[in-house]
Amino acid sequence: MQALRMILRNPVLLREARVRMRGWRAPALITAYTGLLSAIAALIFYVAVRNDGPGVFAPEVASIIFIVLAVVQLGLLVLAAPGLTAGAISGERERQTLDLLLVTHMSPIQVVIGKLGAAVGFALLLMFASLPVYGLLFLFGGFSMYRLFLTAVIYLVTVLLLGSLGLYFSAVFKRTQAAVVASYGLAIGAMIASPVLAVLVYQVFNRGPNWQAPEWGVIFAYINPLFGLAAAAGRPMNELIDLFNPILDTPALREAVWWKFCLTALALMALLIWRTTIRITPLKKNSSI
Amino acid sequence: MLRVEKLEKNYGSFQAVREVSFTLEPGSIFGFVGPNGAGKTTTMKVISTLLRPSAGEVFLDDVDVLRFPEKARRKMGYMPDFFGVYDDLKVHEYMEFYADCFEVEPTGRKRLIGDLLELVNLDHKRDAYVDGLSRGMKQRLCLARSLVHDPDLLILDEPASGLDPRARVEMREILLELKRMGKTILISSHILAELSEMCTHIGIINDGRMVACGPVHEVQREAGARVIEVHVAGDPEPGIALARNAAGVRDVRLGDGGFRVVLEGEDQAAVDLLASLVRAGVPVLQFAEAKSKLEDVFMAITGGGE
Numbered sequence A: 001m002q003a004l005r006m007i008l009r010n011p012v013l014l015r016e017a018r019v020r021m022r023g024w025r026a027p028a029l030i031t032a033y034t035g036l037l038s039a040i041a042a043l044i045f046y047v048a049v050r051n052d053g054p055g056v057f058a059p060e061v062a063s064i065i066f067i068v069l070a071v072v073q074l075g076l077l078v079l080a081a082p083g084l085t086a087g088a089i090s091g092e093r094e095r096q097t098l099d100l101l102l103v104t105h106m107s108p109i110q111v112v113i114g115k116l117g118a119a120v121g122f123a124l125l126l127m128f129a130s131l132p133v134y135g136l137l138f139l140f141g142g143f144s145m146y147r148l149f150l151t152a153v154i155y156l157v158t159v160l161l162l163g164s165l166g167l168y169f170s171a172v173f174k175r176t177q178a179a180v181v182a183s184y185g186l187a188i189g190a191m192i193a194s195p196v197l198a199v200l201v202y203q204v205f206n207r208g209p210n211w212q213a214p215e216w217g218v219i220f221a222y223i224n225p226l227f228g229l230a231a232a233a234g235r236p237m238n239e240l241i242d243l244f245n246p247i248l249d250t251p252a253l254r255e256a257v258w259w260k261f262c263l264t265a266l267a268l269m270a271l272l273i274w275r276t277t278i279r280i281t282p283l284k285k286n287s288s289i
Numbered sequence B: 001m002l003r004v005e006k007l008e009k010n011y012g013s014f015q016a017v018r019e020v021s022f023t024l025e026p027g028s029i030f031g032f033v034g035p036n037g038a039g040k041t042t043t044m045k046v047i048s049t050l051l052r053p054s055a056g057e058v059f060l061d062d063v064d065v066l067r068f069p070e071k072a073r074r075k076m077g078y079m080p081d082f083f084g085v086y087d088d089l090k091v092h093e094y095m096e097f098y099a100d101c102f103e104v105e106p107t108g109r110k111r112l113i114g115d116l117l118e119l120v121n122l123d124h125k126r127d128a129y130v131d132g133l134s135r136g137m138k139q140r141l142c143l144a145r146s147l148v149h150d151p152d153l154l155i156l157d158e159p160a161s162g163l164d165p166r167a168r169v170e171m172r173e174i175l176l177e178l179k180r181m182g183k184t185i186l187i188s189s190h191i192l193a194e195l196s197e198m199c200t201h202i203g204i205i206n207d208g209r210m211v212a213c214g215p216v217h218e219v220q221r222e223a224g225a226r227v228i229e230v231h232v233a234g235d236p237e238p239g240i241a242l243a244r245n246a247a248g249v250r251d252v253r254l255g256d257g258g259f260r261v262v263l264e265g266e267d268q269a270a271v272d273l274l275a276s277l278v279r280a281g282v283p284v285l286q287f288a289e290a291k292s293k294l295e296d297v298f299m300a301i302t303g304g305g306e
Helices: A002-008 A011-020 A025-054 A057-083 A088-095 A098-102 A108-130 A131-138 A145-172 A176-207 A217-225 A225-233 A237-244 A249-255 A257-280 B040-049 B069-073 B091-101 B109-119 B137-145 B165-181 B192-198 B216-224 B237-246 B268-281 B294-302
Strands: B004-011 B014-024 B031-035 B057-058 B075-081 B153-157 B182-186 B201-206 B209-215 B228-232 B250-256 B258-263 B285-292
Touching: A002 B031, A002 B237, A011 A098, A011 A108, A025 A057, A025 A108, A025 A131, A025 A237, A057 A108, A057 A131, A057 A145, A088 A098, A088 A108, A088 A145, A088 A176, A088 A257, A088 B137, A098 A108, A098 B258, A108 A131, A108 A257, A108 B228, A131 A176, A145 A225, A145 A257, A176 A217, A176 A225, A217 B182, A225 A237, A225 A257, A225 B004, A225 B294, A237 A249, A249 A257, B004 B040, B014 B031, B014 B040, B014 B057, B014 B201, B031 B069, B031 B192, B040 B057, B040 B069, B040 B153, B040 B182, B057 B109, B075 B137, B075 B228, B091 B109, B109 B137, B137 B165, B165 B182, B165 B192, B192 B228, B201 B216, B201 B294, B209 B216, B209 B294, B237 B258, B237 B268, B250 B294, B258 B268, B268 B285
Parallel strands: B014 B209, B031 B182, B031 B201, B075 B153, B153 B182
Antiparallel strands: B004 B014, B004 B057, B201 B209, B228 B258, B228 B285, B250 B258
16 A cells, blocks of 8 residues: 555656646647557458458457457557656756755655656556557457456556666666667567577477477566467467467466566566666665766 | 765775865855865765765764765755756746655645745746746756755755856845755855855865865965955056066966955065066056955965866
8 A cells, every 4th residue: 555655646756647748749649549559450340341241240350350459559568668768767867857856855766666657657548548449349259358458467567567677778878868779679679589589499408309398498488578468368369379389388388478477577677676776876886876 | 063074085096075074053154165176066965965975974963964865865955056957847836846755745835835936036937837947047946946845954056157147146145045044055156256245154175175164254364365456557467477476476366457466474475576576667556465355265275276
């Protein structure tokens, strides 16, 4: 309860939220975001109706629209999250307001949580804004509320992880530009490299057809939100997880990828927040103030 | 109120602050003077809990500032030499944000912010965006921000830098009003004339060392700076050149209608200087001892190292 109060009554969060929602940028971004998702859904729907004939709409099509929307939404959030936080600390430094903030009664962890909360809050707003698009798909069935919920959990955890990554680089680098490049470089690089590394690890340790590879061979899958989403969204997207069949040889293990991703991401997030806090704590030895 | 003991700060092999010690009495205004790079800002940042010193201790009342920075921050307000503002906030929102950060009770907060804005003459700008304020107004707003939690000690690093003369006068009036309100102020400035008008104590720092410290009149006396004002008919340059090479002269500066010479030593040094000027044919109109100003003390102590 205390932690929740610390987040919700955080002055930094409230200020960022107030400033972010002021002006035309935030409504324009929300409109563009939901507009893009709606356009994608409408296009797939149009193609399906045209192919199946008028008056016919198979529930599987709704399922496909859901999967496409889920992946596109993940892609948009991956592109947005580091950008929302990569300038959070370095921007304060460039604006010469960080010192003023650090001599207040706010602790460095409160500053970090406030910055992260503001970024996550905006990403959540984008997700909520896209709900009507998903709501339309419910008319046709083809996917469950449970899967939609798990998908939302993956989004939230992804935003927390990438937001923390951006925040960390923002504390490490003095310039926002450098923090943005490092955040996107690592986030996108890890997403591309993790399946490759997973395959490489598997191949390096493969000892023949009857060999049972250890589960840590797919450790790289647990840091990739795409695999987390694949396991969370269910059929037909979870077929992506079948890539790891030689190691994850039971449906339960394959299904578990979503929560293992969440745990790994939350552990990494905690580590990044801790290091960020150390970085901006005055009087600490490793402080970069 | 504030006690700084043997403070040191090293950046690699460079010693920015060397064994600096001083104390501030409650209700005093302590002027911190020194050339650029002398260690003023570093010392103030250490006191403000923003920088870890290499050695030394700082106490604010009974609080060990370096061990309990959170407690110390409740008693001090800090205004850095360079600072930014959140452009996208209105003046009252800016103040409310910092009131939140300083955990100021919501009850009576509106009145407090109104009073502070009135103190710094910004009450008419309450609903203006911070971005649209002039530099002087931003400086005053930053000062109001540093007062929002009613600190006992104010640490002001060059609060009047970059201000026009009118804004400087306004800032000085506000600081004197704060003194009347019982605040203790540690202020650094390059505008020595202003400091001499409002400071009760002064500390002169040079090359990281505190070279003089105490009540203003005591420092002036101890510095032993004797200033001779020389007025000449015509070009003062030959006289300045001659004075620079004379024995016992610490510094020579161009003045209105002549030059000012900072002398050390007894009357004989002044006599010798006058004799050498006359011998060299410098048309001396007036040769008189001037009242020692803070600026002269500073120049005498630091050897004109500005």
